[in-house]
Amino acid sequence: MRMQFWGVRGYVPTPGAEYLRYGGNTCCTAIYGSGGELVVIDSGTGFCQLGDMLMGREFGRGGGELSLLITHTYWDHILGLPFPGLVHIPGNRLHIYGPDSTRGSLEMVYNGMLSPVYSPVYGLAHIGATHSFQPISTEPFMVGGVRVSALPLSRRNHSPIWAYRVEEAGRALVYITDVRYIDDQIWNQALQFAAGAHILVHSAPYTRQEQVQDYGHSRVEDAIELAQEANVEQLMIFHHAPTRTDDQLDALVSSYRRQLRDEESPLIFDAAREGLIVEV
Numbered sequence: 001m002r003m004q005f006w007g008v009r010g011y012v013p014t015p016g017a018e019y020l021r022y023g024g025n026t027c028c029t030a031i032y033g034s035g036g037e038l039v040v041i042d043s044g045t046g047f048c049q050l051g052d053m054l055m056g057r058e059f060g061r062g063g064g065e066l067s068l069l070i071t072h073t074y075w076d077h078i079l080g081l082p083f084p085g086l087v088h089i090p091g092n093r094l095h096i097y098g099p100d101s102t103r104g105s106l107e108m109v110y111n112g113m114l115s116p117v118y119s120p121v122y123g124l125a126h127i128g129a130t131h132s133f134q135p136i137s138t139e140p141f142m143v144g145g146v147r148v149s150a151l152p153l154s155r156r157n158h159s160p161i162w163a164y165r166v167e168e169a170g171r172a173l174v175y176i177t178d179v180r181y182i183d184d185q186i187w188n189q190a191l192q193f194a195a196g197a198h199i200l201v202h203s204a205p206y207t208r209q210e211q212v213q214d215y216g217h218s219r220v221e222d223a224i225e226l227a228q229e230a231n232v233e234q235l236m237i238f239h240h241a242p243t244r245t246d247d248q249l250d251a252l253v254s255s256y257r258r259q260l261r262d263e264e265s266p267l268i269f270d271a272a273r274e275g276l277i278v279e280v
């Protein structure tokens with residue numbers, strides 16, 4: 001199983017020369033199974049670049065199929081969906097999984113996003129690809145030979161936020177975003193869910209030093225602590241703050257790597273950047 005980052009920024013897309021190396025697109029990660037399965041987590045603006053790449057494959061001919069796992073429906077995790085050409089080509093198949101909110105189903109949210117007020121697409125009915133929406137549950141399911149499990153880890157206002165665990169041939173990738181560990185219950189649930197994963201992709205837009213207010217997000221230190229306690233091999237932080245430049249991210253990575261070395265921790269630590277491929 002291979003993973004590739006297509007969008008690693010949180011909140012809003014972040015263009016500009018100082019952000020080119022890590023990239024400015026919002027959340028989107030692709031996982032390629034060894035049998036050709038394609039599982040995508042979140043459809044932030046990074047989904048547009050992924051879509052461009054896929055147009056050179058069977059998606060360009062209307063023969064592609066992907067499963068999209070949505071963690072929650074804040075803009076930075078959904079906005080890219082309607083833009084790539086593959087979404088408008090008949091014959092392509094999109095299986096979209098994610099949480100319904102108390103204000104409406106996942107399908108309703110996407111349909112609202114495509115309403116004439118925001119978009120010329122005029123709703124999901126005008127998308128060319130065959131698509132289905134499936135409310136996510138804690139019941140694991142298979143995408144070909146890839147196993148997907150999900151966990152509702154936290155909630156903001158009306159929007160539940162789910163974590164995903166994707167496994168193949170005994171290797172596991174866990175993706176946790178937009179969580180603030182406000183009590184032991186959330187911490188223990190996350191710990192159990194991430195236990196023994198080879199890769200943990202965890203949002204961490206702040207450091208302990210920077211965090212002055214609870215924005216509902218994790219700090220780098222939380223992600224490291226979770227990865228260590230859960231016996232994860234490699235931690236990739238993402239959902240970088242839009243204010244964090246490439247140079248600042250480099251410095252952040254160096255500083256935490258130094259700290260881990262001093263602690264003699266075996267944890268491999270890195271910051272996700274667009275285009276990066278990681279073998280799981």
Ligand SMILES: [Zn+2]
Pocket residue numbers: 010011074076077178239
């Ligand atoms: Zn977010």
